[in-house]
Amino acid sequence: MIYFDHNATTPLDDRVLDAMQPFLKTFYGNPSSLYRLGRISSSAIDAAREQLAALVGVQPGQIVFTSGGTEANNLALATLDPRAGLAVSTIEHPSVIEPALHLKSLDHQLTLLDVDANGQVTQHAIDEAIRLKPGLVSMMLANNETGAVQNVAHYASQLTEHGIKVHTDAVQALGKIPVDFNRLGVHLMSLSSHKIYGPKGCGALVFEKSVQLKPVMLGGGQEQGFRAGTENAAAIVGFGKAAELAKTELAERHAHLLTLRQLLEHGLSTIPGLTIFAERSERLPNTVQMGIESIDGEMLLMQLDQKNIAVSSGSACASGQREPSPVLAAMGVEPSDAKSAIRISLGKANTEAEILEFIKQLKSLTIKG
Ligand code: PLP
Numbered sequence: 118m119i120y121f122d123h124n125a126t127t128p129l130d131d132r133v134l135d136a137m138q139p140f141l142k143t144f145y146g147n148p149s150s151l152y153r154l155g156r157i158s159s160s161a162i163d164a165a166r167e168q169l170a171a172l173v174g175v176q177p178g179q180i181v182f183t184s185g186g187t188e189a190n191n192l193a194l195a196t197l198d199p200r201a202g203l204a205v206s207t208i209e210h211p212s213v214i215e216p217a218l219h220l221k222s223l224d225h226q227l228t229l230l231d232v233d234a235n236g237q238v239t240q241h242a243i244d245e246a247i248r249l250k251p252g253l254v255s256m257m258l259a260n261n262e263t264g265a266v267q268n269v270a271h272y273a274s275q276l277t278e279h280g281i282k283v284h285t286d287a288v289q290a291l292g293k294i295p296v297d298f299n300r301l302g303v304h305l306m307s308l309s310s311h312k313i314y315g316p317k318g319c320g321a322l323v324f325e326k327s328v329q330l331k332p333v334m335l336g337g338g339q340e341q342g343f344r345a346g347t348e349n350a351a352a353i354v355g356f357g358k359a360a361e362l363a364k365t366e367l368a369e370r371h372a373h374l375l376t377l378r379q380l381l382e383h384g385l386s387t388i389p390g391l392t393i394f395a396e397r398s399e400r401l402p403n404t405v406q407m408g409i410e411s412i413d414g415e416m417l418l419m420q421l422d423q424k425n426i427a428v429s430s431g432s433a434c435a436s437g438q439r440e441p442s443p444v445l446a447a448m449g450v451e452p453s454d455a456k457s458a459i460r461i462s463l464g465k466a467n468t469e470a471e472i473l474e475f476i477k478q479l480k481s482l483t484i485k486g
Contacts, residue, residue: 119426119471123312123403124261124289124462129355130314136358137316140351148348149339158350165357172360173287173306174297175323181330181343182353185320186288186309187212188333192322192344193284193305194220194255195331201252202226206238206267207447213255213286214443230256236265236395236448243272246281253282258301259290262444262460263395264404266294273302282328288312288320292363293401294371304328310352314465315359319352370465374402377463377472381405384476388483394445394458403464408457409483417459417482424478429460 120128140161146154148162166177183189190212197203197220205217207229221227228249230242238256246254254276259266273283284305287296292313298306305328310319322343324330330343337345363370382405385391390410408414414430421428441455461475 123464168357189307189322204228235398257286264401265398310356
């Protein structure tokens with residue numbers, strides 16, 4: 118099977134599984150328990166916090182472990198002061214868009230930051246945010262569908278100068294491009310374990326110490342009181358290990374993915390009527406979202422599935438619904454063109470042979486005669 122859907126999720130790295138295994142069975146103590154078995158779990162969580170902190174360049178105390186990127190995004194938006202305004206880009210993941218709409222229903226002013234045809238938030242949108250002075254601006258570092266990388270550092274410095282706090286969803290960027298919290302100059306940053314070869318159901322919110330976090334989960338003092346509930350020690354240990362590996366292997370993974378993406382794009386350039394979305398944007402080294410004129414993306418996905426090739430027709434969370442991608446709509450792509458979209462997202466174990474096989478199959482399915 119050829120797996121080209123790493124932006125949906127990644128397979129667990131064997132080294133991550135090895136690190137997790139003792140905490141699934143042998144070391145089952147509750148990290149809050151004071152006896153040795155409990156302390157083993159809590160020390161393992163501390164070590165994982167250090168591994169993740171090292172990957173993104175923060176102090177371990179700036180990390181709150183959560184159940185994933187979705188919870189981290191919800192927790193970030195929950196920091197908003199009562200009735201303060203909020204601005205989010207139009208291409209955010211639903212786990213930012215939906216809490217933002219919820220806040221709007223509670224009377225917060227919600228501003229949507231427009232993107233251009235290449236999926237980039239515009240300076241005009243940032244100027245408008247500065248004028249409205251919301252309590253928080255949320256703009257993602259890399260888009261899950263197009264792979265477009267935003268110039269978060271550039272805009273965060275402008276927003277911060279005007280006293281506006283910035284959150285970035287770095288779930289898709291982590292492990293693919295360098296992600297340094299302080300260089301980005303943001304106040305809050307969401308991360309997820311299962312996009313970096315760690316286990317599912319684990320993520321983190323990184324916070325700048327001046328930000329007043331407001332817990333969403335109440336009922337225990339875990340995670341400095343910011344996230345109640347017995348920690349999933351095995352998953353956190355796995356996330357920590359995955360973060361350590363992402364740090365040591367980042368340059369190698371990046372180079373490998375870029376080589377594969379170039380080979381893929383070279384092959385795609387020989388297919389008539391093919392468009393790569395956000396092509397002129399700086400993009401993640403592993404992501405290509407494309408469409409072929411008058412070919413339905415979901416139909417193509419099913420045909421590729423029959424050839425044992427897994428791709429996505431948009432974001433995983435949006436699949437199953439037949440509306441064209443809101444991300445492409447925000448970029449001004451016509452609904453008929455957006456319906457042709459499929460997303461290829463490569464991973465560290467993919468090979469050149471798989472790319473060539475994919476191109477061969479894609480041609481046989483889409484070029485008639
Ligand atoms: N943010 C982005 C950009 C994502 O792509 C995803 C997952 O698809 C999430 C957040 C949600 O992360 P999780 O699956 O860990 O809840």
